[in-house]
Amino acid sequence: MSTATNPALQLNMSQLLSRALEAEMGRDDRIVVFGEDVGGLGGVFGATRNLQRRFGERRVRDTPISEMAFTGLAVGAAQAGLRPVVELMFVDFIGVCLDQVYNQAAKNAYMSGGAVSVPLVLRTAVGLIGAAAQHSQVLSATFAHLPGLKVVMPGTPGDGPGLLLSAIRDENPVVFLEHKLLLKQRAGTARHPGAIDALDQPIPLGQAATVRSGGDLTIATAGWAVQQSLEAASVLADDGIEAEVVDLRSLVPLDRETLTSSAARTGRLLVVDEDYLSYGMSGELIAVVCEELWEHRPRVARHALPDVPIPASRPLEEAVMPNPRTIAEAARRLVLA
Amino acid sequence: MLDLEVAYRSMVRMRAVEEAVQLGVISGEIHGEMHVGIGQEAIAAGIEPLLTDDDAVVSTHRPHLHALVHRVNPVAMLAELFERDGGLCHGKGGHMHLFSPDRDFMCTGIVGASVPIALGYAFARHYRERAGLAVAVLGDGAANIGAFAESLNLAALWRLPVVFLCEDNGYGISVARDAATAGAIERRGEPYGIPGRRVDGTDVTAVYDAAEQAFGQARAGQPALLVCDCYRWSGHYEGDTDHYRAQAEKDAAMTAERDPIQRLRARLIAGRANEDELTEAEAAERARVAEWVAEARAKPSPNPADALSGVFV
Known part of the structure; x- marks a missing residue:
């Protein structure tokens, strides 16, 4: 079909x-x-x-x-x-x-x-x-x-x-x-179809999906932030920045191979996370990549929920939630720095 | 049917196991926290004749006696307690986390966590329309955790075949029951329609009689609550200074009349049992346990490299 x-x-x-x-x-x-x-x-x-x-x-x-x-x-x-x-x-x-x-x-x-x-x-x-x-x-x-x-x-x-x-x-x-x-x-x-044509096929855990290819930076993320990151990537493309977006799909087990091989290719890793910043997934993925690729001195950045309880009112909520604009800004800083 | 001589032998074995474990702590072979059930033997012995191969038992941080009466392999259990490989959990569980799935026996070190897990074993039987019930063992301290109240409600609502067996040894570590527990634990099931009883947990016959009724109800889909009074003859753990219990209290509680084993022995002798034969039986049971302990201690130490494997199956 x-x-x-x-x-x-x-x-x-x-x-x-x-x-x-x-x-x-x-x-x-x-x-x-x-x-x-x-x-x-x-x-x-x-x-x-x-x-x-x-x-x-x-x-x-x-x-x-x-x-x-x-x-x-x-x-x-x-x-x-x-x-x-x-x-x-x-x-x-x-x-x-x-x-x-x-x-x-x-x-x-x-x-x-x-x-x-x-x-x-x-x-x-x-x-x-x-x-x-x-x-x-x-x-x-x-x-x-x-x-x-x-x-x-x-x-x-x-x-x-x-x-x-x-x-x-x-x-x-x-x-x-x-x-x-x-x-x-x-x-x-959705900004990418995933396995919509194979819904009865199990997707192995620990297998990330590279949902967009690009050579300038790797954006590693999961959940709704995948959609946000893909939107950011299309904005970045207008500026001539090509982002590779890796949807982890599972945090445990972690597909280290897809993550590090992408970061090795692009030399830059931005982790986008809707979970809290400190002691979180962003720091962990960056540590994995830096330990693995230290000889390549990858450039890294994280964009996650700041360390505050999530506020109620829309303007306040929007101020803490990663969105395509803030993701694109973080990506630009990483690429242009 | 409760056979008093069988129960006597069983309790002697339990005492011998716990005393061997105490020696293991003193020798340093057991380096971790250790909780023994000396003084609480009549409760396990009282349910022993009622447990079947279809039943599950989920016990606590003081689990050895329940494992023995649910016929968990005693050598495999002792090997685990003595921190050896080749026992129930290959050195990874220790005495508070014993798992014997062939007997549907497990225990957990988190006070009160045994109770909802036992509901799961009961639910699986109910769902499969299979015979068997689950025994949720808890202490008087665990009666105050929210999961106990939640589980009473859920068990009643879903008519699960579960017996809540509360060993009330009077203390949660150092805090006396009356300083921690309002009202009567045995009545805590009443609002949910779960009948409860309190019996003398040092009298194996009293435990058996009440448990027979509770088990019968549970097998018919009516959860039951049984609270057994006893006294913790050891400290909370081996090495506990136990300065928080007054000596006069201990002297009054730890008498031959309130020792479940001596109490039953006196009763057997007052009946028609031959004292020499009882002494011989006791020696035989102690010798049996000594063999178990020797076999367990002879097992190898775990390989340190195994510490990193087995997080996932």
């Missing part, structure tokens, strides 16, 4: 994800879905729509607002042979149940010497959407910092299903970060 006529282009990422989940649940009866409002409502962002109607309350369960209990329940159920897909409505809520994620799910395979595995997926919505400091974070680096969790973040709606299939089929706990703006974005309006 050619991209232009693919009806999936009319669907947003939440619709694409719910279809992928539905298909995978049809194939694998070990999959159960838990979370707040995942049943009748189909998820506050719609990513579990139709699932309860198709599979019943036995497999698709609204939970009470008890994140500690239902994430812990998912850990036990995974160890007992099921494959829970848990929705944490907003990633910001991880504060009330992190223990079960980082002390139990993430560690049990290692602590058991490989005797147990915890194949669960924690799906959660991230990113700025006008909901202020407690409902707008990304927190990808928080999870990526903790050993034992895979961390996946689609950068375009078309990659959502393939990445989700890999996450569900993985034997390890996977934190699946869904940007709210991507959940609402129709695949056809």
Whole structure:
């Protein structure tokens, strides 16, 4: 099917994800879905729509607002042979149940010497959407910092299903970060199609996608910032600056090869991150590249959310969020300096 | 059915295991924090006849007795406690993080975290319409973590086959139960429709009788809560100075009448048991444990290079 006529282009990422989940649940009866409002409502962002109607309350369960209990329940159920897909409505809520994620799910395979595995997926919505400091974070680096969790973040709606299939089929706990703006974005309006023509094919975790080629700098990023960076790249192209944009797709495992080989070619790396600046993904990617390419003395820069809680009012929110203009400015500084 | 002589032998084994572990701490073979369950044996022994191969047990930072009665391989457990390779977790878990998936046994060092995880084991049975229940072991201190309240609600709501088994040894590290816990733990399930009972956890018969009812309810999809009174005969951990408990309190609590093993022994003798035969049985059980310990200690040390592998499966 050619991209232009693919009806999936009319669907947003939440619709694409719910279809992928539905298909995978049809194939694998070990999959159960838990979370707040995942049943009748189909998820506050719609990513579990139709699932309860198709599979019943036995497999698709609204939970009470008890994140500690239902994430812990998912850990036990995974160890007992099921494959829970848990929705944490907003990633910001991880504060009330992190223990079960980082002390139990993430560690049990290692602590058991490989005797147990915890194949669960924690799906959660991230990113700025006008909901202020407690409902707008990304927190990808928080999870990526903790050993034992895979961390996946689609950068375009078309990659959502393939990445989700890999996450569900993985034997390890996977934190699946869904940007709210991507959940609402129709695949056809995205700045790159991703795997929209191969939605039933799992996308291996740890495989970045070079979504734009260019020789002047590498922009490495993930999530909604991929779309923003591509927009910035087209602005830069008008100025004669060609940016290569690498969509990491997963932070853990990290595709070091694609990252460093691109940075080696361009000699410049800009990391764009909607998560906080300090101790974050931007510093980590730059460290990886500098350690690997120190002989080439790569020039590096980071553009991330400043270290402030995210404000509510639109002008204030826009002042902290990386956007195509600020990304292009950061890229120009790096290239022209 | 509770066979008192079987229970006696079982408790003697538990005591011998914990005493061997204490010696391992003194010798330095066990270098980490260690929590033993001396004084709490009758609780594990009381549920032992009720546990089946279909059941799961999720225990705490004081887990050895529950592992033994759920028939986790004792040599493999001891090898893990003695920080050897070739045990349950190849030296990566240690005594608070024992995993024996062949028995659906695990424990966790985070107080209260065992409770929701046990719900997951119960849910898997419920979902698969398979026999079996999950035992969520917790201490009196864990009764105050929010996850316990959340789990009572969820278990009742979803009618999960789970028994909440609370070992109330009177202390959360140094803080006495009454200084940390308002009201009666056994009544905390009532608002959710989960019946609770409190029994003397040093009396194996009392534990068994109450557990029989609780297990029966849970197997029928009605979660149950059982609180067992006991006393922590050791410090919180081996090496704990334990200065926070008054000597008079300890003297009053740690008597032959309140030692679950001596108490049962006296009862067996008052019945028709032959004292010499009991002594022989005790020696035989202690010899058995000594063999387990020797076998565990003979296993090799882990290879330091293995520390970096196995984060992902």
